[in-house]
Amino acid sequence: MDITTFTSNKRFQIWGISLLVVLAALATLPQWVGSYYVVLLTFILMYILITVSWTIFSGPTGYMSLASAAFFGVGVYTSAILFPMTGAVLPLPLIIVIAGIISFILGLLVGALTLRLKGIYFAIFTFGLVLLIQRFLLWFEMNITATRGRFVATLDNNYIYYVMLVIFVATLLTAYFIRRSRFGLALQSIGENEEAAAHIGINVTLVKVIIFAISAVFMGAAGAIMASKLIYIDPYIAFNPLLSFMPVLMAIFGGLGQFYGPIIGAAVFAYLQEFLKTEFPFAYMFTFGLVLVMVMVFMPSGLVGMIQRLLASLKEGPQEKSTPSWTLIFSFLFGILGGLVSWFIFRERRGARVHLKVGGVVTIIVIAFYLILLLLAYLGELRSGYFGI
Template sequence: MIKVRTGDLDLLIILIVIGFLFLFPKLAPQYLIVLSTSLFVYCVIAKSWAVFSGPTGYVSLAPAVFFGIGVYISALFSFKLSLPILVSLAGIISFILALPMGLLTLRLKGIYFTIFTFSLIEFFRHFILWSESTFFKTRGRIVAIVDYRMVYYTMLVIFALLLIFSFLLRKSRYQLALKAIGENEDAAAHCGVDLTLTKVIIFALSSIFIGASGAVMAMRWTYIDPYIAFNPNYSFIPVLMALIGGTQNFYGPVLGAVILGLLEEKLITAIPHYSLAALGVILIFTVMYLPNGLMPFLSNILNKFMQKLSGKIQNDLRLNKKLKV
């Protein structure tokens, strides 16, 4: 009997999904391509958040900061730089800014860390608003518009790189260090884990993909300002998606982002003033009845079904052997 290792299976699934998504724009109408781009953004932010916050238990609300930085990098340089260079620049600047932010905030724990990271959204929003009005006598900026197919493929590349990074990280010693930090920081330190270095590096690396996605997403808009760029929803909603999908599972944040992204699209159309309240109710029920998220729940159902199917096949084979005898 041939046994397939979980890591090999995950890599195969990633390649198949990316291959299908690469061909998708050639088959789908424009609306579905644009919708898929929005889902990519949610998937990237939710998965990036889960890479660090999932194993460590540090609930960061900083994704909107890095997303907004990427948006403003795009607004500043979209008419001067090519798209690949622009996206790379947004990721690099997000990484550079995340290093001192991580050194400052990751000394805190629990609710204090969460509140501090949320306050960074307000700080950057008002700082850029003040800078724009003081030095440039403006509030917002015009962004160069790129073809929607180019935006789709660029987001697909960012999403693919994030999955590969997450896959490699899961196989590395840093993932074990993150889990040890999440279970008991003091014990992890006694085992030789460099707490500060591990937390700051992974926190900063995960910010690269969020900043890059912000730079790409800005090109779908004709105008941005600090209130659009540093919208707290880009912290709250992806975190909600990751929690509902399951932060401890490799595919959980992506599943949660796809399901809630589609649901949000319907809710905004049906009940625009109550869509966020409806998402909050969904989170409450998820925490109450599915504390580990949807993906572990679905995995358990699938495992039980496969066990029953395997048992049935084995019984049928035994029965056939008896009949032959």
């Protein structure tokens, strides 16, 4: 039995066909839906592709890169310089390719410099890179070019959507083939034990740097096209630190175990974000955080992991440890109750000062809920399996 290559031909066919159907649907979508949904979908595609390209490198190796915003920002600025409001210097496809190349080179440099750092140090350094570039650009724009922001030429929403779709497909294909190739295997072994990987003949540094740089290409390309959507950009917008954390959260939210985990995670997450932003503009961050915490506690292996466990238990009957304890049911209900309460209150009195009080109450409820969880965990009701991966 060959484990990494095709598990079975039939399954591969089903996947292939359903993917083609999804792709066809995505390609013809702008003709059916309104412009709001096209824009929304552009954002969702962007988040998915950034998450997937983050996962190419950080998923198997466990090196948590927070440089995503830097690569994205580099793409945005490439566009801002070469595709300004005053008229394009170069044709757009070329600009996107150039943005990808610049991100690739930045990835090579950063990778060569930092990939000897491990764990949290790597995360901090890569995040530092985002802030460094942001601050430098800010200084440069203020002092040298005497501006702060730049205007980028606008494009038709549908056009942006299609370009994003092309980059999206390219990202997915690259991610898929890297995962399937011996590089994917090498990355995984590096994540498991770097020293052992080096001693069985893997050029650890080269593999890490190259794949890191490849993963940067798509973020840069996405940034280049998004610049036209953003229209006005400045260093704060282009190098938004939040974009460094989003792919991490989205990938974990979806589950890193499977190829489609980060895709589903990013899609649901991006939609959820949009939904919460429009429905609860004031409680958006709070609710968002709450959802995230719930996911971490109840779905340690992400959405996909949970679905798989559900399917498995449906197929094989209840498994050992799969029956949720009373604690979990209780605290889950508690969480839902808290969520519902906050929904009603926030819906009714949007914009009033009463939010501060309500926010306080809800916070207390949530804290109480976690205290109960902790207490019960202490009493041994919760097994470690629910928290660990």
